[in-house]
Amino acid sequence: MFGKKKKERTPLKEANEELFLKVVRSLRMVFDPEIPVNVYDLGLxxxxxxxxDNKVYLQITLTTPNCPEAERIPGNIQRAVQETEGVEDVDIELVFDPPWSRESMSTAALLALGLI
Incomplete structure (x- = not known):
């Protein structure tokens, strides 16, 4: 599951945009246990x-390769998306290039953490 690449995927514009929004909502329900911000707004x-076929491919990262939650966060993301109505399957690729940075965070995340 993690790190596997599958056949070429249909780009979002040709896929189900409503399902995309549901997936984003599901991702916003997954929080980094060390930072009180969801993984989507955190920029992961x-x-x-x-x-x-409503199969979802996610490319994700962690705040650092040595993140203490490195085993938990990808599994939580996988479960949340897999449980999203309409999703048939989920494939997650964990990458560290480019490295995560604070610039990846949404304005909402920056506000929640008092960084702006």
Whole structure:
């Protein structure tokens, strides 16, 4: 599951946009246990693709490669997306290039952490 690459996926614009929004909502329910911000607004989700069979491909990262929650966060993301209505399957690729940085965070995340 983690790190596997599958066949070419249909780009979002040709896929189900409603399902994309549901996936984003599900991702916003997954929080980094060390930071009170969800993984989507924290900028840990680099790519979301959905193919014509409603299979979701996610490219994700962690705040650091040595993150103490490195085993838990990808599993939590996988479960949340897999449980999203309409999702048939989930494939997650964990990457560290480019490295995560504070610039990846949404304005909402920066506000929640008092950084702006």
């Amino acid at each position: 989700i680099y790519k979301i693709e959905i193919d014509e």
